[in-house]
Amino acid sequence: QGFTTMCNSVKPATVMSFLNDLYTRLDAMLDAFGVYKVETIGDCYMVAGGLMKVDEETGAVTVRSDDVDPQHAHRTVQFAKALLHAASTVRLPNTGEPVRMRVGIHSGPAMSGVVGTRMPRFCLFGDTINTASRMESTGLPGAIHVSQATRDLTPNELWEPTGGVEVRGWAGRGGLLNRTSLFNRWV
Template sequence: RTHFAGLRDEASRLSILRDKHVETIGDAYCVACGLHKQSSTHAQQTAWMALKMIETCAAHQTHDGKPIKMRIGLHTGTVLAGVVGKKMPRYCLFGHNVTIANKFESGSEPLKINISPTTYEWLVKTPGFSFAARPRECLPVGFPANIPGTCYFLLGYQHPDLSGDITTLSEHIEAGISCSSD
């Protein structure tokens, strides 16, 4: 629990990352962007949050001194969302794209962000993101064959107008946010 609190504190420092959390289920942290307000930068916003979460995990350890081995999977697509339950209502996401995102997380590696070809197509439009292509065989079982491309590891982000030597990831992200505000 304290690790999620630490991640939440770190993520809340970036204004664009607030209110993106949907739910925590066991050790899974479900995040969605662009649900209540259409945005042309929803994939970028989610990628920036993922990068900050990985950076935070890499800098912290569990109470017994072990590294936090978070892995992240990102997929972009339409979902159904709604409140379910009367006694304990919960905001839930449904649909094939939710399942695909979960499979990208399962197919990721510790401290890595595995992104779908669909998310890659959104992110590659924004200068500054860096990627490592993975073989098509790394796509999850059941990934739609009609979607071309492969999956990628998202490696980082450096805003093109800032020098990487003297700025932090947070500063690069803040610059990206200010340039992409909808």
């Protein structure tokens, strides 16, 4: 059915080839939507919108500090739609079925930096990152699940309310995260 099942039924080289094919397709779309690929871990593909800015004179790419990109949520949602479509053109090697990814998006502040000395990595930290992760983990395959913050920034999207979801780690906030969903129309 999912990634773990697929990994248990095919050779590791097949998994690597599958992920390389999928991620190469997704990587090719990043610049068109102005999103930044933060990392991939197994079948997790993490991007951030509004994180980087391009200097129009020099072309230098830098991390945003205090200024907020007003279109970050819109571009991230548009990338997510394209991601779901691109993923659906890739087939699982064990079943031949199209890939159906879960997408979680939240908008808010985050801390970024390079950590470690052996294999230093650019990482993102904060509640915004944790909330986006919860949106993904509680979502449905083939759907984009967004928080109220992202919904408010993308009023022209056709969001379907879900009524909320129990979220681990939100006990101090009532344990319920309000969310809305846009279900993928392509899969």
